[in-house]
Amino acid sequence: xxxxxxxxxxxxxxxxxxxxxxxxxxxxxxxxxxxxxxxxxxxxxxxxxxxxxxxxxxxxxxxxxxxxxxxxxxxxxxxxxxxxxxxxxxxxxxxxxxxxxxxxxxxxxxxxxxxxxxxxxxxxxxxxxxxxxxxxxxxxxxxxxxxxxxxxxxxxxxxxxxxxxxxxxxxxxxxxxxxxxxxxxxxxxxxxxxxxxxxxxxxxxxxxxxxxxxxxxxxxxxxxxxxxxxxxxxxxxxxxxxxxxxxxxxxxxxxxxxxxxxxxxxxxxxxxxxxxxxxxxxxxxxxxxxxxxxxxxxxxxxxxxxxxxxxxxxxxxxxxxxxxxxxxxxxxxxxxxxxxxxxxxxxxxxxxxxxxxxxxxxxxxxxxxxxxxxxxxxxxxxxxxxxxxxxxxxxxxxxxxxxxxxxxxxxxxxxxxxxxxxxxxxxxx
Amino acid sequence: xxxxxxxxxxxxxxxxxxxxxxxxxxxxxxxxxxxxxxxxxxxxxxxxxxxxxxxxxxxxxxxxxxxxxxxxxxxxxxxxxxxxxxxxxxxxxxxxxxxxxxxxxxxxxxxxxxxxxxxxxxxxxxxxxxxxxxxxxxxxxxxxxxxxxxxxxxxxxxxxxxxxxxxxxxxxxxxxxxxxxxxxxxxxxxxxxxxxxxxxxxxxxxxxxxxxxxxxxxxxxxxxxxxxxxxxxxxxxxxxxxxxxxxxxxxxxxxxxxxxxxxxxxxxxxxxxxxxxxxxxxxxxxxxxxxxxxxxxxxxxxxxxxxxxxxxxxxxxxxxxxxxxxxxxxxxxxxxxxxxxxxxxxxxxxxxxxxxxxxxxxxxxxxxxxxxxxxxxxxxxxxxxxxxxxxxxxxxxxxxxxxxxxxxxxxxxxxxxxxxxxxxxxxxx
Numbered sequence: 050x051x052x053x054x055x056x057x058x059x060x061x062x063x064x065x066x067x068x069x070x071x072x073x074x075x076x077x078x079x080x081x082x083x084x085x086x087x088x089x090x091x092x093x094x095x096x097x098x099x100x101x102x103x104x105x106x107x108x109x110x111x112x113x114x115x116x117x118x119x120x121x122x123x124x125x126x127x128x129x130x131x132x133x134x135x136x137x138x139x140x141x142x143x144x145x146x147x148x149x150x151x152x153x154x155x156x157x158x159x160x161x162x163x164x165x166x167x168x169x170x171x172x173x174x175x176x177x178x179x180x181x182x183x184x185x186x187x188x189x190x191x192x193x194x195x196x197x198x199x200x201x202x203x204x205x206x207x208x209x210x211x212x213x214x215x216x217x218x219x220x221x222x223x224x225x226x227x228x229x230x231x232x233x234x235x236x237x238x239x240x241x242x243x244x245x246x247x248x249x250x251x252x253x254x255x256x257x258x259x260x261x262x263x264x265x266x267x268x269x270x271x272x273x274x275x276x277x278x279x280x281x282x283x284x285x286x287x288x289x290x291x292x293x294x295x296x297x298x299x300x301x302x303x304x305x306x307x308x309x310x311x312x313x314x315x316x317x318x319x320x321x322x323x324x325x326x327x328x329x330x331x332x333x334x335x336x337x338x339x340x341x342x343x344x345x346x347x348x349x350x351x352x353x354x355x356x357x358x359x360x361x362x363x364x365x366x367x368x369x370x371x372x373x374x375x376x377x378x379x380x381x382x383x384x385x386x387x388x389x390x391x392x393x394x395x396x397x398x399x400x401x402x403x404x405x406x407x408x409x410x411x412x413x414x415x416x417x418x419x420x421x422x423x424x425x426x427x428x429x430x431x432x433x434x435x436x437x438x439x440x441x442x443x444x445x446x447x448x449x450x451x452x453x454x455x456x457x458x459x460x461x462x463x464x465x466x467x468x469x470x471x472x473x474x475x476x477x478x
Numbered sequence: 479x480x481x482x483x484x485x486x487x488x489x490x491x492x493x494x495x496x497x498x499x500x501x502x503x504x505x506x507x508x509x510x511x512x513x514x515x516x517x518x519x520x521x522x523x524x525x526x527x528x529x530x531x532x533x534x535x536x537x538x539x540x541x542x543x544x545x546x547x548x549x550x551x552x553x554x555x556x557x558x559x560x561x562x563x564x565x566x567x568x569x570x571x572x573x574x575x576x577x578x579x580x581x582x583x584x585x586x587x588x589x590x591x592x593x594x595x596x597x598x599x600x601x602x603x604x605x606x607x608x609x610x611x612x613x614x615x616x617x618x619x620x621x622x623x624x625x626x627x628x629x630x631x632x633x634x635x636x637x638x639x640x641x642x643x644x645x646x647x648x649x650x651x652x653x654x655x656x657x658x659x660x661x662x663x664x665x666x667x668x669x670x671x672x673x674x675x676x677x678x679x680x681x682x683x684x685x686x687x688x689x690x691x692x693x694x695x696x697x698x699x700x701x702x703x704x705x706x707x708x709x710x711x712x713x714x715x716x717x718x719x720x721x722x723x724x725x726x727x728x729x730x731x732x733x734x735x736x737x738x739x740x741x742x743x744x745x746x747x748x749x750x751x752x753x754x755x756x757x758x759x760x761x762x763x764x765x766x767x768x769x770x771x772x773x774x775x776x777x778x779x780x781x782x783x784x785x786x787x788x789x790x791x792x793x794x795x796x797x798x799x800x801x802x803x804x805x806x807x808x809x810x811x812x813x814x815x816x817x818x819x820x821x822x823x824x825x826x827x828x829x830x831x832x833x834x835x836x837x838x839x840x841x842x843x844x845x846x847x848x849x850x851x852x853x854x855x856x857x858x859x860x861x862x863x864x865x866x867x868x869x870x871x872x873x874x875x876x877x878x879x880x881x882x883x884x885x886x887x888x889x890x891x892x893x894x895x896x897x898x899x900x901x902x903x904x905x906x907x
Contacts, residue, residue, distance in 0.1 A: 067523075068510065069510065071507070073503070103521065342767040344767075355794060356798060357762075357787070357788025357790075359783075361774065361784065362785075
C-alpha cells in the first residue's frame with residue numbers, strides 16, 4: 050500500500066436521536082483520541098439525522114475536503130439505518146450481499162438463540178471494495194475502504210461495539226496509510242489574568258508558529274494554554290515545544306500555577322500544603338463557604354484543611370471570630386482591617402498554619418462609593434505576617450463569588466512557604 | 479416582516495477545543511431545546527475548528543440547505559475568533575465597527591474595572607444588516623440577521639452567556655419569522671428519587687401520550703420532567719398538559735419541589751425561609767462548605783443565612799461546636815448522635831431558627847462495616863425538635879458530596895414550617 054499523506058479527518062455521527070435536546074455524540078471523542086495518537090487532526094465533526102439525502106451530501110462534501118472520513122452509527126437492521134447505502138451512493142460504488150457476512154450473521158443469531166428477522170440481512174451488505182471489520186459484541190460489522198486520497202470507515206454506534214473496533218480493527222488499518230509522525234503536547238494552567246490580557250501578553254510569541262499549534266481555553270478565573278507539536282521525531286517535537294513554551298513561561302511568571310494538563314488550582318494548593326506540612330482554616334463572608342468547599346474537594350483533605358467559618362453578618366464576625374465591634378463599626382465589614390482580623394482569627398482559633406479570609410460585596414445590592422459592588426478584600430495570615438489584597442470583580446454576583454474563591458485560593462498558593470513579606474504587609478500581632 | 483415557513487435549522491459550534499478528545503459541544507442542546515419549543519427541528523449539527531476557510535464553506539453549505547442557521551462560539555476578542563468575519567464573507571456582507579457597541583464595550587470594561595485591550599474592539603464589529611443581541615454576562619454581543627429564507631444568529635460560547643441570550647433575545651426575534659403555532663409547556667423539578675425509579679413511577683402515565691411529549695432530564699440529585707403540548711389553541715394545549723401533568727403531580731408527592739422550569743432547590747429553600755421569617759445556620763463535615771455556599775448563592779441571602787461552621791476534624795467538632803468528646807469517642811464523628819449534636823450546636827451558637835448538619839464518609843478511603851464509604855448522616859434541629867436521616871450514596875467522592883448537599887437542602891425544605899414530628903424524631907433538649 051502506498052504511503053499517502055492524509056492529515057485531516059472528519060467524523061459524521063448518524064442518528065436522529067443525536068439531534069434532540071437530550072443526547073450528545075460522545076462516540077466521536079473515542080475516535081478522535083485514536084486519530085490524534087496516529088497524528089491525524091479532526092478538522093470537523095457532524096451530526097446528521099437518519100436522512101439519506103442529507104447524509105449522501107454530507108459524505109460527498111467531507112470527502113472533497115478531508116483525507117479520512119469516519120462514519121459512526123446507522124448500521125442497524127432497520128429502514129432508518131441509511132449509512133451503508135449513503136456511502137455507496139456518495140462514492141458511486143455498488144452495495145452487494147456478502148455470503149461470508151451472511152453466514153457470520155446467521156451464526157451470531159444461532160449463538161444468541163434468536164431467530165433472525167429478514168431485515169437483519171441488510172447488515173451483510175458490503176460496499177464494493179470494502180473490507181468487513183469484525184464486531185464481536187454486536188451484529189453489524191464495520192467497513193473499511195481505502196480511497197485514492199485516504200480512507201473511509203463505517204463504525205457501529207453502540208460505544209461498547211465501537212471502542213474495541215476502533216482499537217483492534219481501525220487503527221491497524223489506518224497506520225499503513227499514514228506517514229510516520231510524532232505528536233507532543235505541553236499545557237499551562239494559569240490564574241490571576243483575564244483571557245484577553247493573557248492573549249495580549251503571549252500572542253506575540255505563539256502567533257509566529259503554526260507548529261506547535263496553540264489553543265487558549267478559559268473559564269472564570271482559570272485559563273489553559275495548550276501547545277501541540279507535530280514532527281517526525283520526538284526530539285524535534287520537544288524542541289519545538291521548548292522554543293515556544295519557554296518564552297511563554299517567562300511571560301506568565303507566577304500566574305502559571307501548573308504545567309500538568311489535568312491539574313486544578315485546588316489540587317496544586319493541596320500539594321503545596323502537604324509538601325510544606327502546613328494546614329489552613331477559612332473565614333468567609335462574600336464567598337459563603339465556596340473556599341472551604343474547594344479546599345475539601347480533594348480526597349484526604351482532612352490532612353490540611355482544619356476548619357471553616359462562614360460569618361455572613363457583623364454579629365457573627367464578632368461572636369464567632371472575635372472581630373471587635375469597634376473595628377467593624379469604624380471600618381465596616383468590607384474593609385482591609387476586618388479582612389485581616391478574620392484571617393487572623395481563622396488562624397488562631399483553629400490552630401492552622403494559615404488563615405484565609407474573604408469579605409466583599411457580591412451584589413446586586415450593597416456597596417459604597419469607595420467600595421462599589423464587586424469589591425472584595427482577600428486576607429491571609431501566616432506564621433510570619435498577614436496580608437490583605439483588594440480586588441474589584443464587577444457587578445455579577447455569580448462571577449464575583451467564583452473569582453473571589455479562585456483569588457483566595459491563589460493568594461494561599463502564592464503565600465505557602467513564603468514569608469509574605471510583600472507590599473501592604475502588616476506584622477502578625 | 480413576512481411570515482416565512484422555516485422548519486429546519488442547523489447549528490454550527492465553533493472552536494478547535496471542541497475537536498479534541500476531551501471536550502464535547504453541549505451548547506447546541508440548549509439551542510435545540512428552545513428551537514424545538516418554537517416548532518423548529520434541528521436537521522444537522524456541526525463542529526468546526528477556528529478555521530476561517532472551513533467555516534465560511536460550512537456556513538454557505540448550511541444556508542443552501544436550511545432556513546435557520548445558529549452559530550455558537552468564536553465571538554471572543556482574539557485572532558482565533560473567526561465567526562463574525564466568516565459569516566460576513568459567506569453572506570457577502572460587510573463587517574463594520576458599531577460605535578454604539580464600542581461604547582457599550584468600553585462601559586463594560588469600566589464596570590469590571592479592567593483596562594480594555596485593543597483586540598477587544600473586534601467584539602464591537604457588526605455584520606451589515608445585523609441586530610446586536612445584548613450580553614449582560616459577557617463582553618461579546620450576539621448578532622441576529624434575517625435572511626430571505628429565515629435567519630442567522632451568532633451566539634457566544636460560554637453557557638452562562640448563551641442561555642439567557644437564547645431565551646431573552648433569540649427566541650423573541652425568531653417567533654415572528656415562524657408560522658404561528660401554540661406550544662405550551664409544563665415543568666416539574668424533582669429531588670429525592672433516582673432517574674430510573676422516577677421513570678418506573680411515572681412512565682405508565684406519560685407513555686400513553688405522544689402529545690404532550692414528555693422528556694426526563696437528570697443531574698446528580700436533581701430531576702426535571704418536561705411536558706410539551708402542541709396544538710392550534712391554547713385551551714386545548716393546556717387541557718392536554720392537565721390531563722398528563724395532574725396524575726404525575728399525584729405520584730410525585732413531596733419529591734416535587736417546584737413547577738417553575740427555571741427554579742432550583744436553593745431558590746425554593748430561600749423563598750420558604752423568607753416566607754416563614756426563619757433563618758438557618760450550617761455545621762458541615764462531609765460537604766465541607768458546599769451547603770453554606772448553595773444557601774448564599776442567591777442575592778440577599780444574608781436575610782436568612784446566619785452562619786456556617788465547617789468542622790472537618792473531631793477536635794474542631796468539639797472546639798467550635800462543643801460536641802462532647804465522649805459522644806465523639808463513643809459513636810464516632812459519622813453517627814446519628816453527632817449529626818444531631820452538630821445541627822443543635824449550629825442552631826444554638828448562631829441563634830438561627832434551624833441548624834443543618836452533614837457528617838459522613840465521602841471516600842475513597844474511610845468508612846466502617848456498618849457505615850461504609852458513601853454513608854452520610856444529615857441532621858436538622860428546629861424550634862420544636864431535631865431529626866437525623868441516614869443515607870447511602872455510593873463510592874464516588876464528588877457524587878456523594880453533591881448528593882449530600884442536595885439532601886441537606888431538601889431536608890431543610892421539608893422541615894420549614896413543619897413541627898418535624900417524624901419517625902426518628904428526638905425532642906430538642
